Amino acid sequence: MTNNLKSIINPARSDRLFRIAAGGSAILVVALLAALLIQLGVGSAPAWRKFGLGFLIGTGWDPVANVYGALPSIAGTLLTTALALIIAIPPAFVTALWLVDAPPGIGEVLSQALDLLAAIPSVIYGMWGLFILVPLMQNRIQPFLSDTLHLGKIPFFGEYGNGFGFLTASLILALMILPYMSAVMRNVFQMTPSMLRESAFGIGCTRWETAKDIVMRYGIRGLLGGIFIGLGRALGETMAVLFVIGNVTTVPKSLYDSGTTIAATLANNFGEADGIMRAVLFALGLVLLLLALGVQVLAQYYLMMTGAKRGEQ
């Protein structure tokens, strides 16, 4: 009898309890996001009080005199990210295009290979960059670019370097974000109604024309979303950059210069950070967080718009 009673009363109550637990766990994501912002804000408060907003454009970095500026790190982050995107967007676009209507067997295998490229830990990219790519850049690629192609004449490109620096870091970043962007773009292309593509083929468009005039126009927001996903990864990538950027806190003057990014500065200086320097690092973290937040919000907005558009059809 008691057993019977239990089974009658309990479900409603356990149902409510379960619902609250589940809802609470879901809200936890929102809470974490808020906590992240608040905690970094609180931690960085001393730095903002001391340096004000001028911190963002300050160029000094002197732990002895306790003078810190964020410009070298911010400029480095923006430079590596922009360069990586310029290098990675065209191949990501064309590979996605090709993979969408590749022969099934080959397409499958190559898609899986790209996914694996994305699965390799970033510290491995960093180590490969440090021991393989840096010497290669120094001994072969940089001399080739400067002596044979004379690219050094272009302002900001740089003439000779030691292999470390922004170009090397951007190359690795490009390789890292390519599979991510390619995967998102692949999904966007697959979302294009086949009716549209078939109509284009029907009036005699070539594959490339269909791609650039129909598929790309249709999914432009999704493509932007994919680019922002790649952008977000490149912004916050730490290890791969840390290994090859050279870690000098100066504002970049050329692509071959050694420098730093926000993430690399954080990882590099945190061990010995104390007092105001720790607050400075929190401030840098906050800047990175806000940048990433902006990028992610844009990415989600564009991706959502693609979905919404599809819903209308």
Next chain:
Amino acid sequence: MTAIAPQKRRGLFRRKLTDRIVAVLSVLALFIAVAGMIWILYTVLAHGASVLSWTFLSQPSKPYGVMNGGIANALLGTVAITLGATLIGIPPALLGGIYLAEFAKGTRTGDVVRFAANVMMGMPSVVVGLFVYAILVVPMHGFSGLAGSVALAILMFPVVLRTTEDMLLMVPDSLRESALALGCSRARTAVRIICRSARSGLVTGIMLAVARVSGETAPLLFTALWSDAWPTHYFSEPTANLPVLVTEYATNSPFEAQHAAGWGAALVVTVMVLLLNISTRIIFKEKHNGR
């Protein structure tokens, strides 16, 4: 008529040529990406395989300058930290995913949570490390393996939440309705019926998230740090782990022997992560084809 025809032909020729060129460039880009992957894997294998031995895998790491160190403590530490992260991060992620799929379809709360989860998925891991440093390492007066686990759990949480939701939404509604019609409560339906039928998908999501975080390095620099000791003080002291060991040996050590050991550790990490990743994909695919 005859005057226009050659022009048209040239136009067609150029269009076809452009098409061909783009096709060739696509294949070339794919080739470069895949070649890059093979190059990286080959490098790790070539450098790492020569130092792998039973001693290397069973001895703890030694301080700088002492020869014949191994990586056993770091291997154990990585397993402990990842396991801890799974225990901390997965239960709320599953619950939250159930909530999104079963209770919050089309509601405003659901949209907000989904949006926040997507944004959290793109958070730089180094920022999460900084955050955990502030909320755990500072109050506990020291780095610890536990803090590392919490950082990795925060990284896993949104990923598993979203895959759980996606997997549960793939379960047909008729199953839900049948269970409810038989008198099951919503909770019982969700856990016993829906989750059970989406089980392989849920496991896949979890395994892929575990594979992803087990190679994470940046957050561990701020939380678990690094040590030459066995990971016996997981809750209170710096805990050895493979990714940070690789970083330390590759960038901070002047010794050739430790560079080699770094490659060995890198090989172990890569094999671990890729094996987890590939086997999960294969198992999931077989399950799906079977249905």
